[in-house]
Structure formats: structure tokens, C-alpha cells
Amino acid sequence: MLTWQLCNFDALSARHWHDIVRLRMEVFVVEQNCVYQDVDGHDVMHGVRHLMGTENGQLVAYARLLPPGLTYDNVSIGRIVTKSSIRGRGLGHQLVGQALSLCEDLWPGVNVEIGAQEHLQDFYASHGFVAFSEPYLEDGIPHVDMRLDKA
Template structure:
């Protein structure tokens, strides 16, 4: 069972912050062999939230929820990551569903926009996102923009 926490940056404990950065670096930098600016200055902004999914004491999933105007004109979800050893059980779907629910709670009536790795387009479509751009390279990885209209 996953325990979810939604925490603004200023309320993350030192341990939570370390776990969050470690998971993101393990997935995006090490696994994907992609050196990129992980610490982009957005984590600490007002109204940015970090969704953390724990299995016991281990952080197994995370995402970042950003208000409109931060990364996109719309509310956005980014830095969606799951621990490699926890994959294959539907954890990614649980994470995205929780992230969407939290966005809808925090910013009702707002659409959600994401920059998705192109190979995950079908995954995001299962959660109501529609592709809104052609493929573009971000840090050498093919991406597309996707939008989920508000409910």
C-alpha cells in the first residue's frame, strides 16, 4: 500500500528532500543517462507542491505540481518518477491519478499541461491527456506537450 504526502518545499524534512532528489536523479540522470539541470529553481517557488509516495519508509514515487504560469500557461505536473524496483505493479498509474486529483483539488477548474517523454504518450492518454504539440527534443530526449482539460 502506498502512503501519499503532498508537501510544499518549505515543509519538506531534510530526509524527505534527500529522498526526493535521490529518486529523481536516479531515474532521470542515471537510468536515462541524461545530464540535465535537475535543480531548476522551480521546486522552491510558492505554490509548488511535491507529491511523495511511500511504501513503508521508502520513497517509491514522486511528482511535482506547479501552478499555472510556472512551466506552462496552465497548471502542470512534472518530474514524474517511480523507483525502478517498484515498477510493473501499476504504481505509475496510481501516481498520476493522485497527482491529477491533487491538482484538481488545489486548482479547481484549471486544465493540466505536461511535457511528456514521447514514448509515454499512450500512458498519459489513459489519464485524459491529449497531445498538443509535435515532437521536440528536451535534453536530447523526444518529448511532446499534452493537455488534460478540467472536469
């Protein structure tokens, strides 16, 4: 069972920040063999929230919630990641569900947009997201923009 915690950057402990960056690099840089600028300046911006899912005291799931206008016109969820050792248990769906619920609490009625890795399009579609762009390369990985309409 995951325990959820939501913080802005200033409320993160040094340990939390270390664990977040380690998990993001473990998956996005090492596992996916993708060299890119992960720490992009958005983590510290006003209104951004960090959703952490821990199990047995270890960070195993994470997502970054961004307010409207920061990366998309609408709310955005990014850096959605689960530790490889917990995959296959449905915890990624729990992470996205938790992130969407919190986005609704923080920004009621606002659409949610994501830049999804193309191979995860069906996963996000199962949460109501619909593609609204053609596939494009981001950091060498095919992506597609997807939106969850709240109207």
C-alpha cells in the same frame, strides 16, 4: 500500498529533500543516461507542491505539482517518477491519478499540461491527456506537450 504525502518546499524535511533528489537523479540522470539541470529553481517557488509516495518507509513515487503560469499557462505536473523496483504494479497510474486529484483540489477546473517523454504518450493518454505539440528534444530525449482539458 503507497502512503501519500503532499508538501510545499518549506515543509519538506532534509531527509525528504534528499530522497526526492536521489530518486529523480536515479531515474532521470543515471537510468536514462541524461545529464541535465534537475534542481531548476521551481521546487522552491510559491505554490509548488511535492507529492511523495512511500512504501515501507522508502520514497518510491514522486511528482511535482506546479501552479498555473509557472511552466505552462495552466497547471502542470512534472518530474513524474517511480523507482525502477516498483514498476509493473500499476503504481505509476496511482501516482498520476493522485497528482490529478490533488491538482483539482488545489486549482479547481484548471487544465493540466505536461511535457511527456514521447514513449510515455499512451500512458498519459490513458489518463485523458492529449498531445498538442509536435515531438521535440528536451535534454536529448524526445518529448511531446500534452494537455488534460477540464472544460
